[in-house]
Amino acid sequence: xxxxxxxxxxxxxxxxxxxxxxxxxxxxxxxxxxxxxxxxxxxxxxxxxxxxxxxxxxxxxxxxxxxxxxxxxxxxxxxxxxxxxxxxxxxxxxxxxxxxxxxxxxxxxxxxxxxxxxxxxxxxxxxxxxxxxxxxxxxxxxxxxxxxxxxxxxxxxxxxxxxxxxxxxxxxxxxxxxxxxxxxxxxxxxxxxxxxxxxxxxxxxxxxxxxxxxxxxxxxxxxxxxxxxxxxxxxxxxxxxxxxxxxxxxxxxxxxxxxxxxxxxxxxxxxxxxxxxxxxxxxxxxxxxxxxxxxxxxxxxxxxxxxxxxxxxxxxxxxxxxxxxxxxxxxxxxxxxxxxxxxxxxxxxxxxxxxxxxxxxxxxxxxxxxxxxxxxxxxxxxxx
Amino acid sequence: xxxxxxxxxxxxxxxxxxxxxxxxxxxxxxxxxxxxxxxxxxxxxxxxxxxxxxxxxxxxxxxxxxxxxxxxxxxxxxxxxxxxxxxxxxxxxxxxxxxxxxxxxxxxxxxxxxxxxxxxxxxxxxxxxxxxxxxxxxxxxxxxxxxxxxxxxxxxxxxxxxxxxxxxxxxxxxxxxxxxxxxxxxxxxxxxxxxxxxxxxxxxxxxxxxxxxxxxxxxxxxxxxxxxxxxxxxxxxxxxxxxxxxxxxxxxxxxxxxxxxxxxxxxxxxxxxxxxx
Numbered sequence: 001x002x003x004x005x006x007x008x009x010x011x012x013x014x015x016x017x018x019x020x021x022x023x024x025x026x027x028x029x030x031x032x033x034x035x036x037x038x039x040x041x042x043x044x045x046x047x048x049x050x051x052x053x054x055x056x057x058x059x060x061x062x063x064x065x066x067x068x069x070x071x072x073x074x075x076x077x078x079x080x081x082x083x084x085x086x087x088x089x090x091x092x093x094x095x096x097x098x099x100x101x102x103x104x105x106x107x108x109x110x111x112x113x114x115x116x117x118x119x120x121x122x123x124x125x126x127x128x129x130x131x132x133x134x135x136x137x138x139x140x141x142x143x144x145x146x147x148x149x150x151x152x153x154x155x156x157x158x159x160x161x162x163x164x165x166x167x168x169x170x171x172x173x174x175x176x177x178x179x180x181x182x183x184x185x186x187x188x189x190x191x192x193x194x195x196x197x198x199x200x201x202x203x204x205x206x207x208x209x210x211x212x213x214x215x216x217x218x219x220x221x222x223x224x225x226x227x228x229x230x231x232x233x234x235x236x237x238x239x240x241x242x243x244x245x246x247x248x249x250x251x252x253x254x255x256x257x258x259x260x261x262x263x264x265x266x267x268x269x270x271x272x273x274x275x276x277x278x279x280x281x282x283x284x285x286x287x288x289x290x291x292x293x294x295x296x297x298x299x300x301x302x303x304x305x306x307x308x309x310x311x312x313x314x315x316x317x318x319x320x321x322x323x324x325x326x327x328x329x330x331x332x333x334x335x336x337x338x339x340x341x342x343x344x345x346x347x348x349x350x351x352x353x354x355x356x357x358x359x360x361x362x363x364x365x366x367x368x369x370x371x372x373x374x375x376x377x378x379x380x381x382x383x384x
Numbered sequence: 385x386x387x388x389x390x391x392x393x394x395x396x397x398x399x400x401x402x403x404x405x406x407x408x409x410x411x412x413x414x415x416x417x418x419x420x421x422x423x424x425x426x427x428x429x430x431x432x433x434x435x436x437x438x439x440x441x442x443x444x445x446x447x448x449x450x451x452x453x454x455x456x457x458x459x460x461x462x463x464x465x466x467x468x469x470x471x472x473x474x475x476x477x478x479x480x481x482x483x484x485x486x487x488x489x490x491x492x493x494x495x496x497x498x499x500x501x502x503x504x505x506x507x508x509x510x511x512x513x514x515x516x517x518x519x520x521x522x523x524x525x526x527x528x529x530x531x532x533x534x535x536x537x538x539x540x541x542x543x544x545x546x547x548x549x550x551x552x553x554x555x556x557x558x559x560x561x562x563x564x565x566x567x568x569x570x571x572x573x574x575x576x577x578x579x580x581x582x583x584x585x586x587x588x589x590x591x592x593x594x595x596x597x598x599x600x601x602x603x604x605x606x607x608x609x610x611x612x613x614x615x616x617x618x619x620x621x622x623x624x625x626x627x628x629x630x631x632x633x634x635x636x637x638x639x640x641x642x643x644x645x646x647x648x649x650x651x652x653x654x655x656x657x658x659x660x661x
Contacts, residue, residue, distance in 0.1 A: 003657065030470060051656040056470055056649055060463070061496040068456065068463035068493075069470075072435070075454055076471025098457050208450075209398060225433050225452040226472045232397065232447045234455035243399065244447060 005053045006191040013186040015150040015179045016083075019109055020045035021186075022157030023081050024053065025194050028107075030073040030080045032058040032066045034088060037121035038177035039111035042083035063088035067095045067108070074104045075233065077201070077224040079161055083109035086128045087118065089135070096170055097136030100259060101235035103168035103214060103222065105199055107160045108132075110172060111180035114367055123367035124178030126288050129343040132172040133317045139256050141263035143270060144172035144317040146287040150184045156314075162197035163270065167263060168219055174316065176339075178289035178369065202229060212240040215258040217265045263318055271320045275327070277309025282379055283327055283356075285348055286337040287313040289369060294337050297375035308379055316344065321351045328352035333382045336360045337370060357382070392419045395429055397450040404443055408595075408603030410562040410588030414480070414509055415444045417565055421572035432476045433468050437461040437490060439482035440516050440590075441509035459490030462497045465504050473646050476505070476576055483510040483524040487545045491523075494545075498552035498581050500645040505575045505582045508545060511590040519593035529598055546585045550638050555580030557638040561587040561610035564634060571636060580644050587632055 006025045013021075020042045023031065031050060033043040047057040060066040063084050070080040084092070089110050099106055110132070114123035128135075132144050143163050147156040153175060160171040200221040202211045208230040213223035220240070223229040232242045237255045245251040263270065274291075276298070277283045284294040291312040301308035311327050313320060328334055334356045336345045345360045352358045361378050363370055405411045422429065429451035436442035438458035446455040456464045461479045469477045486494050486508050497504070513531065514520040520533035524545065528537045546559050556578045560568040568586060575582035589595060589606035600606055610632060617635035620628055 030467070032467070051653050054653065054657075056653075058466070058470070061492050064460060065463035065466075065493050065496070068460040069467035071456075072454065072464035072467025072469075073471040074467075076468055078471050080467075095457050095460065102454075225454075225468060226475055228430055229452065230397070230429070230450050231452050232455075233453065234446060235457070236455070 003052055006194065007188050008190045009188055011186045011188070012183055013150055014041060015147070015153040015175065015182050016041035016111065017045050018150045018154040018186045019083070019157045019173065019175070019180070020049060021188060022154040023107065023161065024049055025154070025188065025191070026158040026161035027079045027196055028081050028161065029055045029078040030070060031055070031082060032060050032069045033082050033084060034060050034063050034066050036085045036088050038113055038180050039083045039085045039088075039109065041180070042109060042111070063091040064095065067092040067099070070106050071095060071099050071104050074106050075225050077226075079105070079165070081107035081109065081161075083111065085111050085113045085121070086115045086131075089128060089131060093131075093135040096132070097138060097140065098235045099170045100136070100140045100142065102233050103220070103259070104170065105164035105168050105222070106170050107157065107164055108170055108172050109157070110174055112174065112176040120367065122177055124176040124181070124289060124339070125367045126174065126176045126339055126343070129174060129316060129338075129340070132174070139260060141169075141260045142172065142317050143167065143169055143263065143315065144174050146174050146314055146316050147179055148288050148291050148312070149179065150182055150186045153179060154186055154188060158194060162195070165197045165199045166219065167266065167270070168199060168222055169263060172317070174288070176289060201227070204228065214238060214242050215240050215255065217258055217261045219262060267318050270315060270318060271323065272314040273320055273323045274310075274312040274314060277311055277327060277331065279307060280309025280331060281307040282333045282335065282382060283309045283311055283331040284335050284337055284375065285311045285313070285324070285327070287316060287344070288339075290337050290339045293370045293372050293375060297372040297379065300372060300376055301379050306379060306383065313344075319347050324348055324351035325355070328355035328358075331356045334358045335378055335382060337375065339363050339369065340366065392416065392423065395419045395422070395449055397447050400448050403448070405440065406592045408589065408591035409440070410509065410511065410586070410590070411441055411444055413562045413565050414441070414507065414568070414586050414588065415448065417568040417572055418444070418478070418480070418507065419449075420569045421576060424569070425573055425576060427476075427576075432478055433472060435461045435465040435468060435477065435479045437481045437485035438516075439485045439514075441480050441482040442485065444480045459485050459488070460493060461485065462490065462493040462504070462506060466497060466502055469502055469504055469646065478505045478507065480507045480509065482515075483508060483512065483545060484514050484522045487543050487548070488523045494549065495552040498549045498554040498583065501553060501555055501581045501642050502645045503579055503581065505572070505584070507572070507584045507586060509586050509588045510545060511588045511594055513590050513594040515590045515593045519597050531597065546583065546637055549583040553581075553642065554583045554638065555640050555642050556582035556636070558583075558636045559585040559587065559632070560634050561607070561614055561632060562589060563607045563610045563614065567634075574636070579647075580642065
């Protein structure tokens with residue numbers, strides 16, 4: 001295993017380990033973190049594996065410095081990540097906005113647990129679904145992926161690095177303790193079969209005065225440090241050249257809109273969902289671990305001859321409004337399943353309610369995956 | 385007729401035509417000391433990456449110096465700088481920030497990176513006040529001083545930041561005032577060459593938010609006071625704690641050797657890859 005970046009093979013592997021291996025396969029060179037349940041295995045694995053391939057893992061004094069130090073390293077051209085859980089994300093939020101504001105590629109894994117506050121660290125609850133998008137102050141767009149299996153912990157982590165590099169934006173993996181601690185078959189492909197993306201940088205030797213390194217909706221080349229670009233990188237309102245402007249409101253408007261439009265313009269390329277609702281009257285909308293129960297319930301319902309389909313959100317941010325609308329236009333009834341009190345439900349309802357009856361099926365007990373039998377009961381209810 | 389150009393103008397970002405510092409601010413003295421040190425060492429700013437937090441002193445390199453600079457969140461510049469140093473170990477990384485940024489909101493990163501002994505230079509402009517936000521008390525404000533946030537006088541003891549950083553394990557720690565521009569330049573030169581965490585505290589005047597509001601006088605009066613109160617560290621060693629009350633101990637307070645973190649990481653990597661260290 002020593003020295004190999006990609007551990008090609010078939011494994012019975014924990015989700016968190018698969019996530020760390022996905023990072024290695026994606027080319028991660030630097031990671032930093034702070035111990036926290038239920039995400040710690042990712043950091044432990046990176047601490048062991050990164051030095052084997054010439055990388056570095058640092059255990060920091062807190063999560064604030066974890067995100068700060070990976071952002072710093074990203075500005076030197078490295079592919080970087082950090083992994084934590086809800087309380088750690090809460091601490092990271094200010095610098096998350098910084099990373100958005102100066103367009104820094106980085107991957108942030110949240111293995112979610114039971115909140116609020118210290119809650120129940122080992123419980124698998126997708127408790128922070130809106131936090132990446134609305135947690136830091138100000139308007140901004142971000143990318144977040146929702147894995148439902150250890151295999152996806154590997155694959156989504158690779159995708160997260162690719163998206164971060166392509167769009168110069170922090171990309172979240174919104175896992176939870178279910179998926180993070182689950183052990184299942186994980187297939188790691190050969191390195192040639194894993195496509196990787198690297199950020200664009202300006203041509204070395206370009207006149208620093210002429211480098212437009214920011215605020216391009218088609219993603220400006222990143223004027224990384226150490227190449228003679230003499231980059232002025234400030235998260236305060238700035239223009240395409242990075243020049244600060246703290247007095248002109250139209251400059252602020254431009255700053256905010258360009259950052260958001262950079263993601264929204266490419267939404268079609270970014271958003272991934274799994275559709276299985278051909279001819280269905282009832283569609284179960286879910287994501288992450290709960291989608292496994294939804295798929296099982298849909299399969300059983302179909303066996304009974306009930307017209308049931310599923311829509312699984314893989315990308316939850318930017319929010320897949322168009323996908324929800326398309327689905328709702330075809331369905332009659334939409335049931336939203338989440339293992340929380342309905343964090344994405346209002347967003348889904350806002351798109352779907354004009355075209356279908358939308359209802360929410362909360363978990364019987366928060367942190368307990370819905371029993372497919374309960375879901376079936378709900379399906380029969382809405383079909384009555 | 386040829387134009388007369390300041391010898392350090394080559395280090396100023398081309399589009400910068402004016403300073404945001406208030407008249408009498410000590411930032412200019414510190415900025416000149418940094419640039420003189422770089423120049424006298426025969427280095428260029430391309431050998432450096434500068435990192436700053438939030439506060440007036442964060443604006444010294446951002447945008448004035450023509451250099452790679454990351455202007456970060458409040459209190460965190462040292463944490464960002466750590467990642468930059470790991471990514472670009474061949475570059476010199478310098479942080480300029482204030483007492484509020486480094487000793488209040490960012491205190492944790494200051495002590496932990498002093499402990500790690502990561503090679504970088506941290507220059508702390510200590511004006512004993514929150515200048516940018518209008519003169520609130522800082523952890524460095526003397527006990528009893530009236531400020532806008534302590535209208536009846538502060539009731540908290542103040543920090544000796546240099547002593548804090550020494551205790552945390554930094555391998556080079558010095559303190560000067562803005563009255564000691566030449567000594568400061570010489571010390572910055574040593575700090576840049578030091579393989580370890582270097583911390584330089586610069587006692588500096590904020591004539592607007594400190595001098596005017598607390599009755600300490602103009603910039604000149606404040607610098608005059610620094611001159612009178614300062615005592616060299618080797619002279620201070622002969623005096624008792626009582627006798628040193630109200631004095632500013634200046635000079636190179638600590639210079640020592642300790643394992644530097646990036647060198648330790650490289651040793652670890654070699655061990656892991658089976659190479660002989």
